[in-house]
Amino acid sequence: MNDYVIGINLPDSTNLTNLEAELTRIQRDGFDACEINLSTFPLIIGGELQPMVVEHVKEILKRYPLRYTAHAGYGLDLRNLEEHTMHRAVLFSSIDACAALGITPLNLHYEVQTLYTAREKAFFDAHAEAAEYGLNLGVQINIENIEIEYASKAAEFVRAVNHPNLGMTLDLGHLFLSATHFGYDFMETVKDCAPLLRHLHINDNTGDFELLRMTNFDIYKTMDRNYRFAFGRGDIHIPPFWGKVPLKEAFAVIKKAGYQGVWLCEYYNQSFLPFNKEVQERVRREIENA
Known part of the structure; x- marks a missing residue:
């Protein structure tokens, strides 16, 4: 029962005053790990690490027997040439934050490949x-596929960089939406990505791609979450096995490939508080039975 590390993301409603309560709940629900979006706390301001905030968070994290992983903060765009110095500063401060907090891996979005050679080179x-840099600090760096791009491009990027400290985070919900929208095979892509996996995001959706995600991201961000739940619109990040993503089949492939990382349930778990323990148990059971 304890061979697999099952994690959950820290809710976006978390702040410096309720962090301890959230971690207590996560531990009580039987999770072994917790993923923290670095934007949750003011760990970085103006591209610079904030030692007082780091120490405050560190003191709380170490009270819990959880493994911690991290997601890069909102807005990081390493294709941005106009503000590249600042984005690089945020990137390397994010790695420093993870090292100081004892967190690994750090997950970064692949986003969308452009047609501009200079942006892709940057x-x-x-x-x-x-x-x-992360290798020297003990922080694994991973690239995550997103729903508005072919997942194979993230995998190709990891292969092209070809660094022992750069792996792939496969987000199964993102993959399902992308495969459905662009018309490629979900399971074949899972098989292709499996040897590269260092981290895994498990969430569910209906497979109904929301075009506003591509055509007008600003409006997309204003869409009511409960409306999107009700109509199943886009990347709704509902609990595993509450939607239509073929998770059982994906688990079997990933397990067979010898995946050793955290099985991270990444969903809007603050909306499903009475059911989070049951989600943890179901995911653990499905992995064991895969």
Whole structure:
């Protein structure tokens, strides 16, 4: 029962005053690990690490027998040439934050490949340097597929950088939406990505792609979450096995490939508080039975 590390993301409603309560709940619900979006706390301001905040968070994290992983904060864009110095500063401060807090891996979004050679080179170089920098600090760097791009491009990028400290985070919910929208095979892509996996995001959705995610991201961000739940619109991040993503089949492939990382349930868990323990138990059971 304890061979698999099952984690959950820290809710976006968390702050410096209720962090301890949230971690207590996560431990009580039987999870072994917790993923923290670095934007949750003011760990970085103006590209610079804030030692007082780091120490405050560190003191709380170490009270719990949980493994911690991290997600890069909102807005990081390493293809941004106009503000590249600042984005690089945030990237490397994020790695420093993880090292100081004892967190690994750090997950970064692949986002969308552009047609601009200079932007793609900047993106490549930043990740290659981050992988080496993280290696020296004990922080694994991973690239995550998102729903508005082919997951194979994230996998190809990891292979192209070819660094031992750069792996892939496979988000199964993102993959399902992307495969449905762009018309490629979900399970074949899971098989292709499986050897590269260092981290896993497990969430569910209906497979109904929301076009506003691509055509007008600003409006998309204003869409009411409960409306999107009710109509099953886009990347709704509902609990595993509450939607239509073929998770059982994916688990079997990933397990067979010898995946050793955290099985991280990444969903809007603050909306499902009475059911989170049951979600943990179901995911653990499905992995064992895969």
